[in-house]
Amino acid sequence: MxxxxxxxxxxxxxxxxxxxxxxxxxxxxxxxxxxxxxxxxxxxxxxxxxxxxxxxxxxxxxxxxxxxxxxxxxxxxxxxxxxxxxxxxxxxxxxxxxxxxxxxxxxxxxxxxxxxxxxxxxxxxxxxxxxxxxxxxxxxxxxxxxxxxxxxxxxxxxxxxxxxxxxxxxxxxxxxxxxxxxxxxxxxxxxxxxxxxxxxxxxxxxxxxxxxxxxxxxxxxxxxxxxxxxxxxxxxxxxxxxxxxxxxxxxxxxxxGGKNPVIVTNDADLDLAVEATITGGLRSTGQKCTATSRVIVQSDIYDAFKTKLVSKIKGLKIGDGMQEGTWMGPSVNESQYRTVLSYIEKGKEEGATLVCGGEKIEDERLRNGYFLQPTVFEHVTSSMTIAQEEIFGPVLALMKVDSLEEAIRIANDVDYGLSASIFTTNIQKMLNFIEDMDAGLVRINAETAGVELQVPFGGMKQSxxxxxxxxxxxxxxxxxxxxxxxxx
Missing domain, CATH: 3.40.605.10 (Aldehyde Dehydrogenase; Chain A, domain 1)
Incomplete structure (x- = not known):
């Protein structure tokens, strides 16, 4: 109809x-x-x-x-x-x-x-x-x-x-x-x-x-x-x-709200982790309380992960959600659109490095909509605004760590505790993550955004x-x- x-x-x-x-x-x-x-x-x-x-x-x-x-x-x-x-x-x-x-x-x-x-x-x-x-x-x-x-x-x-x-x-x-x-x-x-x-x-x-x-x-x-x-x-x-x-x-x-992390360990399936980071963070233009926002990657595989991530993001089709093949649509309104742009500027001001995106889309066909480029920052520290506050937009913050213990510490270093995920093939790392992560929803080798309807859903801390x-x-x-x- x-x-x-x-x-x-x-x-x-x-x-x-x-x-x-x-x-x-x-x-x-x-x-x-x-x-x-x-x-x-x-x-x-x-x-x-x-x-x-x-x-x-x-x-x-x-x-x-x-x-x-x-x-x-x-x-x-x-x-x-x-x-x-x-x-x-x-x-x-x-x-x-x-x-x-x-x-x-x-x-x-x-x-x-x-x-x-x-x-x-x-x-x-x-x-x-x-x-x-x-x-x-x-x-x-x-x-x-x-x-x-x-x-x-x-x-x-x-x-x-x-x-x-x-x-x-x-x-x-x-x-x-x-x-x-x-x-x-x-x-x-x-x-x-x-x-x-x-x-x-x-x-x-x-x-x-x-x-x-x-x-x-x-x-x-x-x-x-x-x-x-x-x-x-x-x-x-x-x-x-x-x-x-x-x-x-x-x-x-x-x-x-949520400020949801994904942890990528040095034994992870990188292709799976990249795909889940993109879908978890950028689907629905990042406008989900469970959206991936912080991407915490072990240093051994950081560069390989970043290369794969940025390459795939640059290939996404942005446009009207009613058009076949569109992967990501607009921000919901002008206020949200401007809020996301302001967070991107804040990231630059505080010293994060813009890897890709970060701008409104200059396309004549999309000039009447609230369209933003999917954005990736690196050299993000836990004290930065873009690592602490919920953006509710298509912005990912890459954070490099040396160990799982450091990754979990950074993942927990926010006021929120809604969802979190880890990518690893090591059973002990999975168990440590489940035990130590302060979030109401923890997922293993899956994106942060998603919960089945028959299970309890809710967060910890301020979520x-x-x-x-x-x-x-x-x-x-x-x-x-x-x-x-x-x-x-």
């Missing part, structure tokens, strides 16, 4: 209906590959709009939680089925709205469908345990209760997968939801919620309100009828959410609130344990 005509207006979704904001104001979504192309208009919502959505979710929560888990699961299976029929449309919308290539967008949409199916099955799995009581005539057990209304605040870089991996577990465990997507992914989010609508979810179970973070995001933090908030985004905003939720005494879940998303771990956030004691 083709993308809706340019300039289409997309409403909020509240109480099972598509309705415009009371503000009668809109936010324009443009294609970052061609800023002259309008993808659509979403609602610039107010607190009144948010309050309507929360009230709707509050009214729906009792009847929704009283359904059997299997019944809630059936609804998620229906959503997955609808999404399968609209997968191409959703993927095209994603590419046009936030810039990732169409193959990547199709892969993400397929992942969203798989997540729905996985959590649909959770409706038939156990929610508690029987625990022996000291009273021989009593039965003691645990069960789980939903939080109630959950506020979901999601970023633009995975506008299908992240909303679904938050919304699906929230629903299967009996919560109702108010979703606030990032503005650069809002049209895509509407397409996703249309699938929930077509699947026939009861009114009020899922609600979508688009708008600014300062109004709708802050409103979710402050709203008295929201019992939990799950957020993925920047550390700055995440800390505001955590502080606000703590002040209200409600549950919160934060997944934030998260130390909770975990996905897999069975999701129920730890979206439910509370209730202990039951029964005596006749």
């Amino acid at each position: 083709a993308l809706q005509k340019e300039g289409a207006v997309f409403d909020n979704y509240v109480n099972g209906q598509w309705i415009p904001s009371v503000s009668n104001d809109r936010i324009t979504s443009v294609n970052p590959a061609n800023v002259n192309e309008v993808v659509g208009y979403t609602q610039k919502s107010t607190m009144e709009d948010l309050d309507q959505a929360v009230t709707s979710a509050k009214h729906a929560r009792t009847s929704w939680r009283k359904l059997a888990g299997a019944e809630r699961g059936e609804f998620l299976y229906k959503v997955a089925s609808v999404m399968e029929t609209r997968a191409d449309e959703i993927a095209e919308t994603m590419t046009k709205e936030m810039g990732k290539t169409l193959p990547e967008a199709k892969g993400e949409t397929a992942r969203g469908i798989a997540i729905l199916k996985y959590f649909a099955g959770e409706g038939m799995r156990k929610v508690g345990d029987v625990i022996p009581s000291t009273d021989k005539d009593a039965l003691m057990l645990t069960t789980r209760a939903p939080l109630g209304v959950v506020g979901v605040i999601t970023p633009w870089n995975f506008p299908v997968a992240i909303p679904i991996w938050k919304v699906a577990p929230a629903l299967i465990y009996g919560n109702t939801v108010v979703l606030k997507p990032a503005r650069e992914g809002a049209v895509t989010a509407v397409k996703v919620i249309e699938c929930f609508h077509e699947a026939g979810l009861p009114a009020g179970v899922v609600n979508l309100v688009t708008g600014s973070g300062s109004v709708i995001g802050q409103g979710i933090i402050d709203h008295k009828d929201i019992q939990g908030i799950t957020f993925t985004g920047s550390n700055e905003i995440g800390k505001q959410i955590g502080q606000g939720a703590l002040a209200r005494g409600i549950k919160y879940q934060l997944e934030m 998260s609130s130390h909770s975990r998303e996905q897999g069975e771990a999701a129920k730890e956030f979206f439910t509370s344990i209730k202990t039951v004691f029964i005596k006749g």
Whole structure:
């Protein structure tokens, strides 16, 4: 199905209906590959709009939680089925709205469908345990209760997968939801919620309100009828959410930044390591919280690795993600584009050596988009800004070390601890890395960016609130344990 005509207006979704904001104001979504192309208009919502959505979710929560888990699961299976029929449309919308290539967008949409199916099955799995009581005539057990209304605040870089991996577990465990997507992914989010609508979810179970973070995001933090908030985004905003939720005494879940290292040892398969460094660091224009940012290479093989890496990077095709053969698309918007350029300048100023890239792309065909050359620095020290701060762009920092111990020390020398990987054929080095690396996700002979949907995902240090998303771990956030004691 083709993308809706340019300039289409997309409403909020509240109480099972598509309705415009009371503000009668809109936010324009443009294609970052061609800023002259309008993808659509979403609602610039107010607190009144948010309050309507929360009230709707509050009214729906009792009847929704009283359904059997299997019944809630059936609804998620229906959503997955609808999404399968609209997968191409959703993927095209994603590419046009936030810039990732169409193959990547199709892969993400397929992942969203798989997540729905996985959590649909959770409706038939156990929610508690029987625990022996000291009273021989009593039965003691645990069960789980939903939080109630959950506020979901999601970023633009995975506008299908992240909303679904938050919304699906929230629903299967009996919560109702108010979703606030990032503005650069809002049209895509509407397409996703249309699938929930077509699947026939009861009114009020899922609600979508688009708008600014300062109004709708802050409103979710402050709203008295929201019992939990799950957020993925920047550390700055995440800390505001955590502080606000703590002040209200409600549950919160934060997944934030990363400064993810890959370690390449002197016994690594260099071709594999180079390929994974490029895909992990530059796919989606480096706009992933798990993207490879620091490349820590042992001195014995440093020059060979660098030569192979730079050669392959120079051969990448940069352009509009809708064009066949495009490997990397644009930055998501002008602000991010300028942020990445500023980090590149900072790297030069602090003494790093620019190996390749580092400039906007001078191509007449791409002049209306936010396109940057993939960039590699070397002679980077751990104290440099480009080695410490999350750039969220196609920038790799090469760092030379003499030993694995030095590599792990440098890898851990940041405030973040989201993901990390190592390339080695030595079992002892693998074990040392697993033991000593301060990251929530460690991968061996694989890129830093990537985690399967059935396993827990989350970071250490400043990368998260130390909770975990996905897999069975999701129920730890979206439910509370209730202990039951029964005596006749």
